[in-house]
Amino acid sequence: MAALLDVKNLKVHFHTRNGVIKAVDDVSFSVNAGETLAIVGESGSGKSVTCYSLLDLLPKPPAKIEGGTAMFDGEDLLNCSADRMRHFRGNDIAMIFQDPMTSLNPNLTVGEQLVEPLIYHPDKARRQDRAAAKLRAIDLLDEVGILDSERRFDSYPHEFSGGMRQRVMIAMALINEPRLLICDEPTTALDVTIQAQILGLIKELQQSRDVAVIFISHDLGVVAGIADKILVMCNGVAMESGKTDNIFYKTKNDYTKRLLNAIPGGPKTMKNRAQARNPLVEVKNIRTWFKDYSGSKTIIVKAVDDISLTIKRGEILGLVGESGSGKSTLGRSILQLVPTQEGTVTFDGTDLGSLSPRQLVPWRRRMQMIFQDPYASLNPRMTVFETLAEPLLYHGIADKSAVTEQVQALMDDVGLARAHMRKYPHEFSGGQRQRIAIGRAIATKPELIIADEPVSALDVTIQAQILDLILGLVERHNLTMMFISHDLSVVRYISDRVMVMHHGVLVEQGKTETLWAKPKKAYTKNLLKAIPIADPRLERARN
């Protein structure tokens, strides 16, 4: 029997001003009904381009399909009219996108967006009126786990959380009973627990409806539990493809091995450098509350509610929690970047809350922050040199004559080539940008660094490199660190001690390995259970 989708020798090139980029170069794969194919690779590997070209969603120009066929149920998707393509889109082949925050139209209600594919169905015979479509949409919202679906039908996307929006996206994709579902990194922007739920949901829906699924991800660990077969891509070329077990256990391909090795897992291998009786930071009963004006009533959000903690010198303290748990706010409260309502933050014996902003300046050089998004946190109009030289000059660490030398030393330290000194952030990849951001943070030779999700915007392979860079820097510069992340595997790999936060309060804390082995609270247990295991056999055993 022929496969539902059979792609042969697909070639997609981007014709840019700087020459031709072979985004997809001679890639072949196939998916059957009821089967899940995972396409795995780093950013820029061409995995998304491959799938977008199937539905003609690439901007043309610059993209151009140079060759190949994509037979879907006997018809070539790459060679059909625009009108025919509309029949495939959303009806036979549906798509779920990475970022549920931006993939829904903020100006239309969720319900309106849900019923659209049905009431404007290109096939007039299958078109339904609004009332019937609404009933169907509400059924689907129930099925994907949206509570109170009838009322939520008229809500706008901004009234949903990220996980809920992704559920809406899935319901929207399913409304016309597609035979192929393409998921483009559907869980990358979500928390572990939500990721586990969404993965479970996709798997369940696939089995109950017998659809074929193409699942795109940069993380082999995520797909271990759901993929039947895997295609590994790198720089537009298919590196390897085969059954999931074969890829995980029998691969001979170096690139696949690299991807597998990059998956964070296992305990910290570096020794614990914490100095037992020597706290650097002591936080007592801190409260940070905000007023939230976004709802129909102004409510007080208790982002951080009565938290006390100490960070010892030389320690790496991991802080985990889902989005909205208040972990970033706690980090910012410690650095006095947001006003706190109550409590004290003592840094090296001094109460930071008692200092005026002016008095705080010399302390600022001793405590720095690394932010999550290296795309947004670097000033796009400043070169690497300017970004790195600014804190040096501001805090009087270097004068004009010595600053170039110091910036070069910093660049060496974070693994950036000196030749890039005069370049702007947009000329760098995500990993390199995070290196710049880390360089900026350590420029003032701080004692404390609060790293707020420093690797969560990065690919797994880059993530591993940046984690090792951070560990090396902590060792070389005697840093104390608070490492904030929603990714428990990453936290386990890097921290000596872990704190779990939920809804603004501290749930549990303890030595990393103790907490992993014997979590006390149910919340922590659930978090740990949600981590995808990068081992297909263990994943199967667990379900």
Add this chain to the structure above:
Amino acid sequence: MFKFALGRLLQAIPVLLVVITMTFMLVHSAPGGPFSADKAVPEEVLKALEAQYNLDQPLWQQYLSYLGDVVQGDMGPSFKYPGRNVNELIMSGLSTTAELGFYAMLVAIFIGVIAGVTASMRPNTMQDYVPMTAAMIGICMPSFLLGPLLVLVFGIHLEWLPVSGWNEIPGDKIMPAITLGTGYAAYIARLSRGGMLEVLSQDYIRTARAKGLSEFLIISKHALRGGLIPVVAFLGPAFAGLLGGSFVVETIFQIPGLGRFYVQAAFNRDYTMILGTTVFFATLIILFNLLSDMLAIWLNPKLRQQVRGDS
């Protein structure tokens, strides 16, 4: 929304006060006066005139009494049109100017939005270059050039439309509206192209496309609402500008509107008339800005709920 509007109107009070004070000072510091025009007037007559209009009082007293009158809605008597007051004069020209402004606005929105949206659908192709070049020309073309050109072509050469007048012959409103609206149409075209390009690059447009919606639905339902927000924000100041800037067009087509009062008042040193028209236009600008802000809020569901939540 009511609370929002009320807050903005309260903010307008100090703004208007500054406008009145500045204008008052500027007008009185300009050399000459309302009665020092071409022909010499005997000293006693001048004195009597100044006494009649309270111009012999100290400046601060004039200022205070003017403020008191304005608060009660009385802009005072005109110095140059004896026996008529400023309120009357403004009202007499307002309806004509407002009508002209309204038609010009329709022209501007209709042509501007269509051109801008068309251009944004295929950026950097002929479909983009042609309307955008036309828009650039439209912005550069002053109405005192465009008006006579239209008159020459459509009025005199082709004899399709009347060359002047207002509300006298059918069709005499077409050319003034186009002349006044063209510059704004061009600007709106550029704004809507920019706004649409921004929205069309959003992820949710890709989602809409992946759902199999037709290109028409994608543009009209998913993109227009967000894409036209810059245009909506511009409508307020634009409408106020249309009303205040109609002088040239009114002169070309001999339309009995408000513009001529505004300009003549300045030449005549007609103090109350200058102040009156300035305050009137300032109020209009504030009101129309408020209206366009409210429209922009209403178009954005998130803001709409926030504003509703506040009140």
